[in-house]
Amino acid sequence: MTTDPGPTAERDLLRLDEQVCFALAVASRTVVAMYGPHLAPLGITHPQYLVMLALWEEAPRHQGELARTVRLEPATLSPLLTRLEKIGYIQRVSSSGDARVRLVGLTEEGRAARKQAEAIPAAILADLDMDIDELASLRDSLSELIVRAEKAGDERA
Numbered sequence: 001m002t003t004d005p006g007p008t009a010e011r012d013l014l015r016l017d018e019q020v021c022f023a024l025a026v027a028s029r030t031v032v033a034m035y036g037p038h039l040a041p042l043g044i045t046h047p048q049y050l051v052m053l054a055l056w057e058e059a060p061r062h063q064g065e066l067a068r069t070v071r072l073e074p075a076t077l078s079p080l081l082t083r084l085e086k087i088g089y090i091q092r093v094s095s096s097g098d099a100r101v102r103l104v105g106l107t108e109e110g111r112a113a114r115k116q117a118e119a120i121p122a123a124i125l126a127d128l129d130m131d132i133d134e135l136a137s138l139r140d141s142l143s144e145l146i147v148r149a150e151k152a153g154d155e156r157a
Contacts, residue, residue, distance in 0.1 A: 035120070051066065052117070054066060055104065063101075
């Protein structure tokens with residue numbers, strides 16, 4: 001990364017290391033990759049982990065609501081759910097009120113996997129050599145960035 005040129009020097013805003021999109025892309029790939037070894041014992045990928053986190057919070061859920069919660073397109077979520085079903089963590093059933101609506105629930109094995117997953121956040125904190133307050137502050141800043149970016153996107157639409 002380049003050093004800050006200070007208030008009197010002109011910044012080249014087209015430098016790669018000046019781009020927030022570049023920093024976010026590299027940070028995202030790097031941090032998500034750190035989860036791999038911790039998720040391997042569960043037999044799931046990071047996107048599947050996000051789905052499981054949502055289901056551990058509340059299950060069963062409508063498949064469409066689950067897609068919105070984890071911010072995935074339904075066409076992207078469906079194959080993830082198929083793989084989670086094959087390993088025995090979830091089951092999908094038609095809603096009793098509307099057969100077109102699919103409910104996603106946890107199996108006993110899926111609920112039990114939560115116990116194993118409880119060690120993951122602490123392991124990631126240790127891997128990053130950060131404390132919970134630092135990580136929470138970063139998460140909050142990123143959440144605010146997401147809100148601002150979505151608002152800007154809505155205004156352009």
